[in-house]
Amino acid sequence: MRLARLAMKRLACLYAIVGAVALAAVSFGAEGTTRVLIVTGGHAFEEGPFFQLFRDNPDIAFVAAEHDGASATAWERDDLATFDAVVLYDMPRSITPAQQGKMRSLFERGAGLLVLHHALVSFQDWPDYERIIGGRYPQPPAGHPQVSDAVGYQHDVDVPVTILDTRHPVTAGMKDFTIRDEIYWGFRVGGDVHPLLGTTHPKAGKPLMWTRTEGKSRVVFLQLGHDRHAFDNPNFRDLVARSIRWSARRSGGTMTPRMATCGTFSVVGVASRIGRGSESPELFARICVSRFDNIGRGATARADSGRP
Numbered sequence: 001m002r003l004a005r006l007a008m009k010r011l012a013c014l015y016a017i018v019g020a021v022a023l024a025a026v027s028f029g030a031e032g033t034t035r036v037l038i039v040t041g042g043h044a045f046e047e048g049p050f051f052q053l054f055r056d057n058p059d060i061a062f063v064a065a066e067h068d069g070a071s072a073t074a075w076e077r078d079d080l081a082t083f084d085a086v087v088l089y090d091m092p093r094s095i096t097p098a099q100q101g102k103m104r105s106l107f108e109r110g111a112g113l114l115v116l117h118h119a120l121v122s123f124q125d126w127p128d129y130e131r132i133i134g135g136r137y138p139q140p141p142a143g144h145p146q147v148s149d150a151v152g153y154q155h156d157v158d159v160p161v162t163i164l165d166t167r168h169p170v171t172a173g174m175k176d177f178t179i180r181d182e183i184y185w186g187f188r189v190g191g192d193v194h195p196l197l198g199t200t201h202p203k204a205g206k207p208l209m210w211t212r213t214e215g216k217s218r219v220v221f222l223q224l225g226h227d228r229h230a231f232d233n234p235n236f237r238d239l240v241a242r243s244i245r246w247s248a249r250r251s252g253g254t255m256t257p258r259m260a261t262c263g264t265f266s267v268v269g270v271a272s273r274i275g276r277g278s279e280s281p282e283l284f285a286r287i288c289v290s291r292f293d294n295i296g297r298g299a300t301a302r303a304d305s306g307r308p
């Protein structure tokens, strides 16, 4: 009986220590995580591997929002001011004045903006968008050839990528690489952009990546990113992660405890100390997943928008 009471006391003590450490990790992560809104809609894409690259980023918690098809409705979200950065992987044709105002509110408070791939084609009739993102792919009108010598695209190209700025935080330390991806040509590039990536591919438009400042915000454009060949490419993943971090004005390095650390601590650490059969590993895993796990946040967002 006495032994059993002693064992219970030790168990309670372990629960308390483990619980305190787990909760400390939760609060640290919540403060350090970069909140990212990922906007899609208006162009098909490989959703699974695309969102996986963000799920695999331990520094961010993301929410996915999809335009409803009529206009750029993702900008009407009430929680827009809560995001540190917005990623555009959308291609809507139209945007209302109210939606334009919501986008501009980003630049008044200095939130980051990362514009990927086909988002270079959005809002053909809104000149400010070209200035904001630093370029425009001029989509030929319906009925005209969509691919010509002047403007066009080509899939599944082995693109030789060159680092143009080896000191910028987004590209520092990176080496030239080759990526299988879609090239565009004939796109316009603003005079005030700072180029980060180029290519020696003769047909591809240049540069492939640039930055500029809009209001208080850092804007990054990356032309790469058509499909899983890019989404699974470690260089592409690195560029996306660094662009989010830099545009959101976060310092370098991993900013938060990794979800893996949290999960390992919860499931393996607690289980090995207290023993199998305890419900605590599951309890702590649930705390961690609900607070940290991007998959959980993505799933919530998918429920909001109908599709990821």
Ligand SMILES: [Zn+2]
Pocket (backbone or CB within 6 Å): 117, 118, 182, 225, 226
């Ligand atoms: Zn594409």
